[in-house]
Amino acid sequence: HPGKRDVLIDLFDREFIEPQEAIRIKVIGQFRDVDDPDRFVWLRGFRDMASRAKALQDFYGGPVWKAHREAANATMVDSDNVLLLHPATPVSGFSLENMKRPPVDTDKVPSSLIVATIYYFEAPVTADFVDFFEHALKPVAKSLGGAVSAYFVTENSENTFPALPVREGENVFVWFSIFQDSVACDNYVTALSRSEQWRGEVSNRLAHYLRSAPEVLKLSPTARSQLRG
Numbered sequence: 001h002p003g004k005r006d007v008l009i010d011l012f013d014r015e016f017i018e019p020q021e022a023i024r025i026k027v028i029g030q031f032r033d034v035d036d037p038d039r040f041v042w043l044r045g046f047r048d049m050a051s052r053a054k055a056l057q058d059f060y061g062g063p064v065w066k067a068h069r070e071a072a073n074a075t076m077v078d079s080d081n082v083l084l085l086h087p088a089t090p091v092s093g094f095s096l097e098n099m100k101r102p103p104v105d106t107d108k109v110p111s112s113l114i115v116a117t118i119y120y121f122e123a124p125v126t127a128d129f130v131d132f133f134e135h136a137l138k139p140v141a142k143s144l145g146g147a148v149s150a151y152f153v154t155e156n157s158e159n160t161f162p163a164l165p166v167r168e169g170e171n172v173f174v175w176f177s178i179f180q181d182s183v184a185c186d187n188y189v190t191a192l193s194r195s196e197q198w199r200g201e202v203s204n205r206l207a208h209y210l211r212s213a214p215e216v217l218k219l220s221p222t223a224r225s226q227l228r229g
Contacts, residue, residue: 004075005032005040011072012042013224014104019064020044025055028094029227031114031219034182038077041116041219043227045093053160060163080165083118085152085174088130094150094176094227101226110221111181112229115146118215119206121171125153129173129209137202141177144191144198145184151175171211178229185218 009030017027026045033039046052059065065072073079087093102108121129130153138148152174159166179185192198221228 001075001077002038005038008040008072008075009222011068011075012040013222015064015068016072017101017224019062020055020059023055023058023062024051025059027226028096029114029219029225030222031225032222034113034218034220040076041217043094049155049157049160056161056164080167082164082166083170083172083174084155084157084159084166085172086155088125088133088151088153088173092151096226099226099228102224104224106223109223110225110228112221113179113182113185114219114221114227114229115177115179115185116217116219117175117177118217119173119209120211120215121173121209122211124156124171125173132205132209133173133175136205140195140198140202141192144195145188146177146179146192149176149178178227180229182218 009032012030020027024047028043028045030040030042033041046055133151141148154170154172159168177188179188
């Protein structure tokens with residue numbers, strides 16, 4: 001519900017991380033959307049769709065969710081803006097080895113900013129687009145201060161846990177960059193606007209692939225987000 005995002009974040013960081021990880025749900029990160037005061041965004045991972053079904057059944061049918069679901073649901077504006085994704089290549093997922101999750105009692109919010117860029121397509125993302133991204137877009141973004149940390153495409157499998165709705169019929173490519181702080185992010189955006197290569201060759205080629213304008217989310221990690229920069 002409007003104005004309740006921080007209530008949800010406090011509950012999530014305190015009660016919902018370790019119980020999910022105990023049943024092999026990887027809680028990658030959780031965030032405040034900088035541009036939407038009511039939006040809480042989080043990322044979690046599973047080994048495959050079959051294990052996703054079992055893990056979600058175990059969690060949402062288990063004691064932790066049952067104890068806190070009313071409090072959690074009372075804070076949410078919506079819960080069905082969900083994309084199923086898998087890494088675009090075998091090596092394009094998140095690398096979290098050097099990011100340690102702070103303990104339960106921490107309340108210090110990191111200054112870093114995670115930027116998620118979502119590209120929408122009429123049809124499933126092709127190998128040709130992934131090649132363009134890796135060899136044309138990604139190097140330019142990095143040279144301007146926006147190093148790519150991970151990138152994903154739509155997982156087109158059937159939703160194996162229908163009790164949690166997902167966005168059906170979407171074809172997306174999502175990439176993430178991590179910035180030290182909002183100033184570094186702003187400097188990157190300025191550099192993009194001034195780059196002839198980005199505004200010309202890269203943007204023109206990108207536009208030919210996309211169904212609509214990109215969606216950009218600026219995400220501030222919560223105190224206990226593992227993905228934090």
